[in-house]
Amino acid sequence: EAKARGRNRASLFDNSMTQEASALLQIEQGLRQVLQTRQLRLHWQPMVRLADGAIIGAEALLRWHHPKLGEIGPQRFIPVAESCGLICAIGSWVLEQACGQLAEWRAAGLLLPRIAVNVSVRQFEQQDLLGQVRELLRRHALPPDCLELEVTESLFAQAAQLRGVLQQLRALGVRIALDDFGTGFSSLGQLTALPLDRLKIDRSFVAELGHSNDAAAVVLAVVTLARSLGLAVIAEGVETEAQREHLRELGVEEAQGWLYHRALSAAAITALLDARGGRLQLPPKAL
Ligand code: C2E
Ligand code: MG
Ligand code: MG
């Protein structure tokens, strides 16, 4: 009987592996046409200043509506796009759309101080990211410091080769933020190996605030470290007022999360900026 159960489990397992494999295949096939078929769009999550809730930026987050599978989250398809080499074309599309949208907002007199765009490490490795960004800023007449590129700690593995590209991007005036900070494998020492402007505290630490003293200790350590390295800090995934208060007490100045806004369509952002127009202010230069 135990054997039969074992066999059952094994076949269940096989079955779900097969399903997963075919889902991945569908995703990969879908991704090959995703740009031509206009199934991708960007949503935007506002970034706020904790002191007064003013909108000081927005992060572009990719959304995919698959004709058969429905909404597929980036967590699911970005890794597939990275492994099958489609991430560069998709990443270029994202940068183009994001800069175009920012130019549109600016042309409409809506002053959004900065946008953040997630960039895969593959885009640094496999394309002329610097040339592309330079061209986009020029074409859309955008001040370089309006654009922040979000990179992850996986970049540290290639630190030596990519350091030059990052430095040139920063020389151009573009900002670099380290996303999901604290979840990767980088050591603190590595932080000084790459030119960065901002640390983005991962939402797993924010979620633990109030439940664990360790999380508060980590956030405080990040803030202290950032100050001493001259980096700004933003917290992601703020969902409750208690978390917001905690973050403020710990000295974090900027945040994003569902407590403030979910990721919204560009039209919803336009409406939000319009309604808030009078309160829009440029962010403080640095921490
Ligand atoms: P991320 O850059 O760390 O983005 C934050 C994620 O947290 C987003 O998920 C956002 O919708 C979600 N989020 C924001 N506030 C809250 C909150 O208060 N609570 C909770 N539980 N979640 C919150 P999303 O949009 O599913 O994106 C997931 C990841 O996919 C992103 O993580 C980013 O790594 C990647 N991604 C998204 N767009 C792009 C893109 O254009 N290019 C690349 N390379 N990666 C992207
Ligand atoms: Mg991000
Ligand atoms: Mg993040």
Ligand code: MG
């Ligand atoms: Mg994260």
